[in-house]
Amino acid sequence: MQRPPVGRLLLLQLAILLLVSGGCLIESPVSARSALFGGLAYYIPNSLFALRYFQHRGARQAGAVFAAMMAGEMFKLTLTAVLFAATLLLIRPISGPALFLGFGTMILSHMLTPLVFSRVAHR
Numbered sequence: 001m002q003r004p005p006v007g008r009l010l011l012l013q014l015a016i017l018l019l020v021s022g023g024c025l026i027e028s029p030v031s032a033r034s035a036l037f038g039g040l041a042y043y044i045p046n047s048l049f050a051l052r053y054f055q056h057r058g059a060r061q062a063g064a065v066f067a068a069m070m071a072g073e074m075f076k077l078t079l080t081a082v083l084f085a086a087t088l089l090l091i092r093p094i095s096g097p098a099l100f101l102g103f104g105t106m107i108l109s110h111m112l113t114p115l116v117f118s119r120v121a122h123r
Contacts, residue, residue, distance in 0.1 A: 031095045
């Protein structure tokens with residue numbers, strides 16, 4: 001089985017976040033920064049999880065894969081909450097709608113970028 005292109009998926013997601021943040025710059029620098037930090041609150045933990053999870057391969061490492069997945073998921077959720085709370089507490093001024101736009105965009109990109117890669121691979 002071929003390994004998923006994790007690095008390319010993560011780069012595509014980062015590019016999407018930078019485009020959204022750049023688009024928010026049209027409204028204001030505060031909106032752009034808020035969208036960036038909202039997206040990073042999702043992107044950073046998700047990237048760390050993906051890089052850690054996909055370092056294990058093979059049937060002999062099934063236990064290690066499962067353990068890494070469970071620990072990684074708990075770490076990812078905790079770090080996402082910490083980064084989001086830190087953003088809300090430390091970044092001033094902040095645009096709530098732009099913050100959630102960046103965060104929501106990263107959730108959608110997490111779900112959609114594998115579909116893009118699978119369609120490109122089947123061509």
